[in-house]
Amino acid sequence: VAAVVLLTDFGTRDAYVGVMKGVILSRHPGLPVVDLGHDIDPHSILSGAYLLCAAWDYFPAGSAFCAVVDPGVGSSRGTLLAEQGGRYLIAPDNGLPSLLARMHPRLEVYTLDTAAVLSLHPPPEGVRLSHTFHGRDLFAPAAALCAAGQAGSIRGAALRPQLLPEAFVQHVGPAGRLLRGTVLHVDRFGNCVTSVHRSDLEPLQGLLLVEAGAVRLRGLSRTYAEVARGEPLALVGSFGFLEISLREDSAARALGLKTGDPVTVRSRQGDQPEY
């Protein structure tokens, strides 16, 4: 059974998310709607890109992600429909699928045929289309149509989507001995998730040195319990990305790290020079 999965920066003080669910429920009774999250930092496309990529493989095939982090709503930014492994994404074309496109190179991306969406799923009688709430009027209906098996009716032309450079990793020096990445997301516990993936680290040999802000960590830990309370550590987190953490405290606060900050990983072997 497919689901609609909602990811927005709308928070939960307002009617925005509930109304998106009402719109879906009105047209598609029985379609499960799951909250991936609404409390990422407002307008943080980078956090949204990370959550989308982290969650993707854990939802059943046929599911449709509706991602609305959209500071440019009402401007001329486009809208997209993406597909991979039987799952769908509806989003503004502003970089939200960057990490997904990196980890799933076969991601297919199309323009969303907004006229088709509005024709198949018009707003309730007496309600006007909005210039400021495409999540309700366009994205939620489009995602519901995908989860209901009608993606083919709202798929436009193939599109080369906007991609955010911070979602990628730079390999520097011989044999990729130095990686430059970025803090993508700070989680509730203050763990700083970076763009460096396990697959970036596997070719590296010898001791790994991780640097971000003023902290320099030697080697990766496997669990928080390996260090004392309040001590920093680097580990590959539960979604496969390198994280900088403090045991039972906030690494972001204690180390002064935030989304967008640079991180580097070096491998040191024998007496070879460091990069």
Next chain:
Amino acid sequence: VAAVVLLTDFGTRDAYVGVMKGVILSRHPGLPVVDLGHDIDPHSILSGAYLLCAAWDYFPAGSAFCAVVDPGVGSSRGTLLAEQGGRYLIAPDNGLPSLLARMHPRLEVYTLDTAAVLSLHPPPEGVRLSHTFHGRDLFAPAAALCAAGQAGSIRGAALRPQLLPEAFVQHVGPAGRLLRGTVLHVDRFGNCVTSVHRSDLEPLQGLLLVEAGAVRLRGLSRTYAEVARGEPLALVGSFGFLEISLREDSAARALGLKTGDPVTVRSRQGDQPEY
């Protein structure tokens, strides 16, 4: 398919909302329960009145809204059951349906027959009725009964509900050239939603001047993208109400506005005097 729609100021630190869902699920398995919101400012009946009105038309006919913003729980305030367009509202009689009553003049309001609710939907064995949590013991069961088609069994006598004056607009001067309204709700982004509706503005002609706190705005914008980042604007928001916003920043913080603050709209035509 009808749904129960929950709107409270209970927040999400506590068991209150989850338990209301358990109560509904125990008696009405399969009935969809949707969160409209639980994170409005504690005891803010005005915010609750706005969210209720904003969301109303977007849920399927047969749905029952359960609204619990109830600083007077345990006092002698009454309880009500309201109906309009096939949708139901269960709430304390403290002004929560004010905006709904204004926008839907045919809203029918009745006393909730609490004895009938408790008889049809008694608390679990061994659990006592509470003096402080009517949401769990009374309102959630009543809303579930409405969504399950049994509103007729719990409808009491017709009632003239409490209404909040701030939910309405004052038309001043000849031909309604000056409107006085109120900030109803500040959303997550700091947008200040007012009680001035699109239908109040349509009769006005010429340039509109919007004033709230120290800000004076000339004319309405259609989208946030029409002004520079950090600049203020007035626009008719996605639910039809006038909002005062800042592009990609918080109008509430930058302009010092909050729920309950006055707002005025004037129309200026040619050399006519201003009011």
Next chain:
Amino acid sequence: VAAVVLLTDFGTRDAYVGVMKGVILSRHPGLPVVDLGHDIDPHSILSGAYLLCAAWDYFPAGSAFCAVVDPGVGSSRGTLLAEQGGRYLIAPDNGLPSLLARMHPRLEVYTLDTAAVLSLHPPPEGVRLSHTFHGRDLFAPAAALCAAGQAGSIRGAALRPQLLPEAFVQHVGPAGRLLRGTVLHVDRFGNCVTSVHRSDLEPLQGLLLVEAGAVRLRGLSRTYAEVARGEPLALVGSFGFLEISLREDSAARALGLKTGDPVTVRSRQGDQPEY
């Protein structure tokens, strides 16, 4: 119809909770998943223990609670499966079921057979088991299996669970005239819920004196409306535990109370000495 009920300290900024739902939905389409809460203070086992106990009786028989407040993830702490009244609990063995075990002495507790869980409910293809996110890889699958009627397949040996002393009450002096308890949880409104239950108070006679921090309250109130706005009161809350509150304000802030603080209740009869 049974449900999976999720209680974590994961907050809602992240993908953690959504992904647990995706995991459940992927294997058990149609199984209802309800949020009990994710916004308790991070690592607060005491708050989690309270919410679990408060909500327990309100969910349908067959439901499975998945409780993940787990500062020791990755250490050698065990995992447990508990049962009472046809309901199930999956949790780390770190004290989370303390209040439940106190209020339901017949709670049966077993080791969770993690190998059986992973065999019945392996992670998606290509995804590795995590050392840091047992909620996704182990607890959510185990709870889903319980709610789906398969608890018998993942039940290990009987276990004596870790219990937190703060979840209990000390009876001091003749005839239990003095009770010592603890603040278990501070709710959204700043109400301070204590470990003192209605059943502890019932044997006490005469005037009750409640002390916590610098506040001393004479007698119990039945509703908030019995005192003036901003005044403190003690009452038996809607889940049967003694609470210290302020009418329409935060007792925690105004009185400087927090989770873990001591509270005492004395009964004063005639001219008997106070303890």
